[in-house]
Amino acid sequence: MARRKQSRGQCRYCGREMAKGGLIKHLSSCSQRQTVMTKANQKPGANQPLYHLRVQDAWGGAFWLDLEMNGSATLKDLDSYLRAIWLECCGHMSRFSIGGWRGDEFPMQTQDGQIFKPEVELTHIYDFGTSSETLIKVVGVREGQPTTAHPLALMARNAPPDVRCMECEQPASWLCMECQYEEDRPGMLCEQHVKKHPHENYGEPVPVVNSPRVGMCGYAGPAEPPY
Ligand SMILES: [Zn+2]
Numbered sequence: 001m002a003r004r005k006q007s008r009g010q011c012r013y014c015g016r017e018m019a020k021g022g023l024i025k026h027l028s029s030c031s032q033r034q035t036v037m038t039k040a041n042q043k044p045g046a047n048q049p050l051y052h053l054r055v056q057d058a059w060g061g062a063f064w065l066d067l068e069m070n071g072s073a074t075l076k077d078l079d080s081y082l083r084a085i086w087l088e089c090c091g092h093m094s095r096f097s098i099g100g101w102r103g104d105e106f107p108m109q110t111q112d113g114q115i116f117k118p119e120v121e122l123t124h125i126y127d128f129g130t131s132s133e134t135l136i137k138v139v140g141v142r143e144g145q146p147t148t149a150h151p152l153a154l155m156a157r158n159a160p161p162d163v164r165c166m167e168c169e170q171p172a173s174w175l176c177m178e179c180q181y182e183e184d185r186p187g188m189l190c191e192q193h194v195k196k197h198p199h200e201n202y203g204e205p206v207p208v209v210n211s212p213r214v215g216m217c218g219y220a221g222p223a224e225p226p227y
Pocket residue numbers: 011012013014015016026027030031032033
């Protein structure tokens with residue numbers, strides 16, 4: 001198996017790509033983001049706390065997001081965003097807590113300003129059967145005006161992981177779940193090899209998209225940011 005490289009991602013303000021570990025620091029000094037923030041702060045209106053969240057898949061470091069969330073937004077807003085960009089397959093239930101399954105659940109109407117403190121880590125669980133778990137950490141807070149009219153702003157996101165076809169090592173864009181579940185093979189397939197792939201007990205192979213839910217409950221994307 002190939003050695004694991006540190007996941008990379010792109011700053012949505014200036015377009016620079018860098019390692020996951022450097023992006024949080026970059027966002028605090030990115031001059032293009034600075035310009036956007038200064039412009040937002042010149043608008044009339046009251047300041048509010050704005051939280052920098054590092055969101056990541058609980059099972060590995062390959063899928064992550066940097067979000068800025070308004071202090072007046074609610075957990076419901078965050079839930080909707082995570083569903084849209086990563087999770088939604090068939091309208092499963094979800095919950096937020098501190099401390100995973102054992103932690104008390106927070107109501108969806110909770111304003112994030114009520115629970116977010118530096119270093120607090122929330123767990124979001126989507127689908128209580130084939131569950132997707134997401135960790136949400138507050139890595140910074142500033143006072144100011146939101147940079148968009150939405151409750152959240154996407155500041156950075158991981159680049160799609162480099163997945164390769166198990167037959168020929170070319171870039172893969174499909175996943176066969178039967179291979180994964182019953183044959184203990186990776187199940188990744190390129191456009192060529194997916195055509196003659198024999199398995200169908202778990203349905204057709206699903207598209208490989210930029211989401212930690214690929215391979216779960218037939219998730220098929222699109223894994224695009226809603227805004
Ligand atoms: Zn930047």
